[in-house]
Amino acid sequence: MKKIAGISGENAVQSAQFLYHELTLSKIYTHARLQCQAHNWTLTWRNSRMLEVQDIGLQPDAYLKVAKGQKASEAFIEFTYAITTRDEIRKKIRLYTGYFKAVGFIPVLWFTTSRDKAKAIRKLIDESEHGNYFLVGMVDDISKFLTEKVWWWNESEDRIEFIKPSET
Numbered sequence: 215m216k217k218i219a220g221i222s223g224e225n226a227v228q229s230a231q232f233l234y235h236e237l238t239l240s241k242i243y244t245h246a247r248l249q250c251q252a253h254n255w256t257l258t259w260r261n262s263r264m265l266e267v268q269d270i271g272l273q274p275d276a277y278l279k280v281a282k283g284q285k286a287s288e289a290f291i292e293f294t295y296a297i298t299t300r301d302e303i304r305k306k307i308r309l310y311t312g313y314f315k316a317v318g319f320i321p322v323l324w325f326t327t328s329r330d331k332a333k334a335i336r337k338l339i340d341e342s343e344h345g346n347y348f349l350v351g352m353v354d355d356i357s358k359f360l361t362e363k364v365w366w367w368n369e370s371e372d373r374i375e376f377i378k379p380s381e382t
Contacts, residue, residue: 235295239275242291242325242356246278249360253379256281271316272309280360280377287377292324293353297331300338307342314344323365323376325353336366349376 243259250257258279260268265277276291290310297303310322324339326332332350339348349365351373358364363373 231296235275235293238293238295238325238353238356239291242293242353242359243276245356245358246280246360249358250280253361254282270313272306272313274322277320289321289323289349289376292322294324294326294331294335297334300334303335303338304341307339307348310347311342311344314347319344319347321376322348323359324348324350325356325359326350327353332366336369340369349374 239261243261246257246259249255258277258281260277262273262275265274274290275293277288278291279286279288281287292306294303314320324335326335329352332352336350339345339350342348346368349367351359351365355362355364360377361375361379363375365374365376367374
């Protein structure tokens with residue numbers, strides 16, 4: 215494998231980016247676990263290594279499923295720290311679109327580190343035929359990302375929540 219999380223690790227800057235990427239994903243997992251515990255929900259989490267083994271045709275950073283009884287919400291997790299090229303983001307979006315067509319729709323919770331990066335990602339998502347299945351948010355909001363209005367959806371500037379606590 216030449217790249218992990220889109221970063222080759224060939225130099226110190228890339229290694230630092232990779233480390234920040236992995237630590238941020240660990241924080242996302244930790245906050246998901248804490249939020250599920252607070253609501254008495256069950257969390258299923260698969261990191262990128264677990265998903266690679268499943269060979270699902272794309273490489274998300276993680277997958278989560280939040281459940282209470284028979285009700286469940288699931289999503290893929292993406293975290294973009296450094297936007298390399300628009301073409302790489304478009305390719306990732308196309309892979310999700312292919313997955314949606316072949317397997318079914320699972321929302322993508324796409325974290326990033328700045329409003330400018332969020333706008334750039336949203337603009338590329340809006341080009342997709344399945345843009346409605348992508349939510350873009352800030353990594354600064356990870357402590358409440360499951361239940362609070364922290365996600366931009368489609369072209370709206372109003373934010374929405376991923377899960378309403380009464381629904382799960």
